[in-house]
Amino acid sequence: MMQVVIATKNKGKAKDFEALFNPFGIDVVTMFDVAPDMEIEETGTTFEENAILKAQTLANELNTLVIADDSGLIVDALGGEPGVYSARYAGDHDDEANIVKVLQKLEGVPTEERTARFMCALAIAGPNVETKTVFGTCEGVIVEEKRGTNGFGYDPIFFVPQLDRAMAELTPSEKAAISHRGNAIRKLSELLPTLLQK
Ligand SMILES: O=c1nc[nH]c2c1ncn2[C@H]1C[C@H](O)[C@@H](COP(=O)(O)OP(=O)(O)OP(=O)(O)O)O1
Numbered sequence: 133m134m135q136v137v138i139a140t141k142n143k144g145k146a147k148d149f150e151a152l153f154n155p156f157g158i159d160v161v162t163m164f165d166v167a168p169d170m171e172i173e174e175t176g177t178t179f180e181e182n183a184i185l186k187a188q189t190l191a192n193e194l195n196t197l198v199i200a201d202d203s204g205l206i207v208d209a210l211g212g213e214p215g216v217y218s219a220r221y222a223g224d225h226d227d228e229a230n231i232v233k234v235l236q237k238l239e240g241v242p243t244e245e246r247t248a249r250f251m252c253a254l255a256i257a258g259p260n261v262e263t264k265t266v267f268g269t270c271e272g273v274i275v276e277e278k279r280g281t282n283g284f285g286y287d288p289i290f291f292v293p294q295l296d297r298a299m300a301e302l303t304p305s306e307k308a309a310i311s312h313r314g315n316a317i318r319k320l321s322e323l324l325p326t327l328l329q330k
């Protein structure tokens with residue numbers, strides 16, 4: 133069985149990656165499987181820097197090819213917040229508190245000004261390969277109340293106009309087809325043949 137190592141400790145992200153890789157017969161392995169005690173501090177100021185940091189740190193530790201994802205929500209009316217700090221916006225990795233904070237800050241802001249996007253930076257690093265990064269985005273609107281129970285993070289408040297549903301109302305494969313993460317993976321897959329030749 134082919135497998136891909138993802139430098140993440142986010143179970144929601146891991147499920148997204150499974151929806152993207154399992155259809156190709158590729159198993160997803162996370163830090164819970166290969167480095168459960170490892171903590172990688174995200175000291176970068178951009179998604180790209182943090183993705184590279186996570187990919188290279190785990191790749192050096194395992195001496196194998198690793199993909200890392202650094203992602204977040206950009207809300208236009210909040211000047212781009214929570215951005216790179218999405219995971220720690222209101223509390224450390226407290227999805228519910230993060231959602232409440234975004235909704236409170238957007239109180240009274242009309243729908244047409246509630247535009248937002250998810251951003252995903254993926255880095256791939258490993259022995260004998262030059263570290264590469266790719267990016268994916270997904271456009272949406274922040275709704276006033278949570279909708280749906282699928283996905284993770286800010287998915288319940290992220291409405292996808294294209295599908296007329298919130299991200300948390302999509303099945304894993306529907307999300308994979310349109311998400312920032314899906315779009316980034318599709319770009320990475322175009323790079324892989326050249327990357328692995330060396
Ligand atoms: O598809 C998504 N649907 C909803 N929310 C999302 C999504 N993608 C990223 N997000 C939010 C969650 C978290 O608040 C932050 C990611 O932070 P980020 O540091 O990249 O991930 P993390 O710390 O949860 O796991 P890890 O670093 O171990 O991969 O953006």
Ligand SMILES: [Mg+2]
Nearest residue numbers: 142174202219
């Ligand atoms: Mg993180």
